[in-house]
Amino acid sequence: MARINVNINPDILLWARQEAGYSIDEVAVKLSVDPERYKNWERKGQDIPFGKLQNLATYYKRQIAVFFLPKVPVKIKKPKDFRNLSPTDSFLSKEVLLTLRRSAHLQRIAKDLEGENYWNKKLLWLNEIEKIKNEKDIITRLRKLIGIDIDQQLKWKSESEAYRNWRTSIEDKLGILVFQFSMPIEELQGFCMTDNLPYIIVTNSNHSYTGRIFTIFHELAHIIRHQSGMCLVDKVEQNQKEEWACNTFAGSFLAPIKTIVPTDNLKEIETYSRKLKVSREVYLRRLKEEGLLPDVKFYALLDKIKATYKKKPKTKGFVLPEVKSRASRGETFYNIVFEAIGTNRINYTDAAHALGLRVSRLINEI
Template sequence: MPKNIKIQINSAILAWAREEAGYTPGEIAKKLKVPTDRYLQWESDEQAIPLGMLKQIAKDYKRQLAVFLLPAPPPKTKKPRDFRNLAISQEGLSPHIMLAIRRANKYIAMAGEILGKPYWGDQYQWQTEINQFKISDTGKFNEDLIEWLRTKLKITINDQKNFRGTADAFRKWRNSLERELGIFIFQFDMPQSEVDGFCYAEDDPPYAIVINKNIAHARKIFTLFHELAHIIRHQSGICQAEVSADEQGIEFECNDFAGKFLVPDSEIIQIAGLEELTTIAREYNVSREVYLRRNLERELISRTDFFSLLEDVRKVPKTPSSKKTGYASPLIKSKSTRGNKFYNLVINAVCENKIDYLSASDVLGLGYSYIAAHE
C-alpha cells in the first residue's frame, strides 16, 4: 500500500467544517503545521489531501472522517443570537463555543426525535400558561409571572435559603428546571472570558440552556435564570449575563428578571458594608453583586456607595466552579455535563430499542459497558 495516500474531497465540505469548528484558515494551518496558502488550496482547488492530514483535520474539527467524503456540505448549525458586548462579540465564536453549540444542537435534536412532538407539546404546556402574564411596554417582566414561576418550580424562598451552598443550589435549580419545565441544562467547557451561557428556544421544543462549567456556581445560577428569561421571550441567545452593564435592552431585562426571581423585593434589606453583603448573599445562595444590584434597584443605596462597594466586591478574586480533587468516573462526568434528564432519556431509549448502543455511547460519552449495565 502506498505510504502517501491522498484523498479527493469536495473542497466546500472542508470550508464548511472549518467554519462550523470556529477556526480561521490561519489558525487551523498553524495547528496542522502547514502554510496558510497550502491549506486554502485544499479549500478552493479541490486538491487531493494526504490521508494522514485529513485524519488530523477531522480530529481538530471534532468530526468523523466519513463526513469529509460526503458529496455536499450539510446545513450550517443554527447559532443563537450573540447578546455579548460588542468588544467580545466582534471576535466571533471560538472553537470551544462552536463545539458547545454543535453538541447542544445534536442533543436536543435527538431528544426531539426520540419522544416526538406530541410529548414535547404536553411537556411545554407551561408556555401557554405564561401567556397570561404580559411583558410591559418597557420590556419588564410581570411580577406575577415571577411568583407563578416559583410555584411552578416548587422551590420556595425558604427552600432556597436552606440549600447547602451554591453548588447544592445550582443542582437543585437545575433539576427543577429540567423536571418542571422540560428544559435541558447542559454544562460545557468554555472560556470564562467569552461566555457565561446560551440558550435555544426559537423552534419547536425541547429547549436547552447551556452553562459554562468553569464559572462560579453563584454565577451559574444567575445565568440559568437569565437564559430562562430569554426562553420565556422565545429567544435564543449567547450571553455574558453578570457582566452586562447596559441599562437598556434585552440583556438588562433578562438580568432584571433573574435578579428579581432569585431575590424578590420582599427579601431585600439595606446593607451596611461588604461583610454584611457577603453574609446575606451567602444566605440566599446568590452572588454579592446580584444582591448589591437589587439594593440599588430598590433605592436602598446611593449610586456613589453602590459603585464603591461594587469595586470592593470585584477586587476579590472570582471563585471558579469548584473542582473536586480525586477521580470522577465517566458516569459522573457524563451526568454532570448532560444533566439527569438527557442522560435518563438516552438510557431509556436504548432499553426500548429506540436508538442503538453506538448512538447512545456517542452522545453520552460513555463506553459500551456503562450503557449495557442498564439492560
C-alpha cells in the first residue's frame, strides 16, 4: 500500500506540540525520524506522512482532524501561577498541560450545553459576597448559601464522605464545577479558571481527601477575588501574601474558631482535626492564627507531623470507566451531558467524548 503524504498548516503542528509540552527532540524520537526532518515539517508543513500525523494525534491527545484546520486554534489561557517555584521548577509537565486542556474543554462543553445566561445566574451570589467586607461575615454567608453548618460537618463519618458533600454543595449551590484529575502532586495540587463560564475548580486526585477539600476552599477564595490560579496549597509560605490569604480563608471556613480547642498535644490535634475532616497541619495552623499556640511550638509540632508522613506506594486497581468518569467530571457535569442527550442537544459520539467513554458504555448508562 502506497504511503500517503499530506500538507498542513505548519503553525498548527508547532501549536499542537507546544500545547502538549513536547520538545522537538522528544517528538523526533517518538516518531523515529531525524530532528531536522521534523523541524522542516514545522517550518513548511509539506510532505508529512499521514501515519506520522496519526501518531502525533495519539501522543498529543488530539483528534486527527485538528491538524487539518486552516487556522491555529486559540491557545489555552493558563491560570496565574501562584506556586512560588524557581524558574527551573515552574515548568508544567505533560500531565498538567493535558489536565489544563481537558478542564478548559469540559468548561466549554458545559457552557455550550447550558448557555451563558444559565451560568451567569448561578454566580449571582458573587455580587452579594462582594459587598461584604469582613471575612468572617463572608464565611458565615457562604455557609448559609452552601447549606452545610458545622454540626453537619462534624457528623460526617469519613473524609471521603466530607469531600463528596462539599463538592456536591459547591456545584449545586454556587454553580462552580469541581473536577478532579491525576497530576504530579509535587507540581500542582489544584487550580481554578474564571476567565470563561462556568467557573471551575480542579483538584488533584493524588492528593488526600482532606487535601482536596482544603484545595476546593482555597480555590474558592481565588474565585471570590475573580482570580484564576494554579496552586500548591500545602507549600504556601507567609511571604506569599495572596496564597497565604487564601489558605487563611480555607482554614477559617473549615475550622471556625468555635471548633478550635487549645492544645499542643499531637494526639489531641489528630483527634480534633479528624472530627472536622481537615489535616493536622490545618488544625495546627488555626491554633497559631487564633493566637492559641506560640510560633516556636507551632514549628516544632509541624516538623513532628511532617516526620510521620511516609510516601505511600501507588496502587492501581481496575475502575469501571463510567465510575472514573463520574469521579473526575463530577455529578453535575455528568448530569448536564445526559440531560442534553435526552433533549437532542448533543449526539452520542460527542457525549461519549465529553465523558471519556466509549459510545457502547455510554448507551449502557442511559
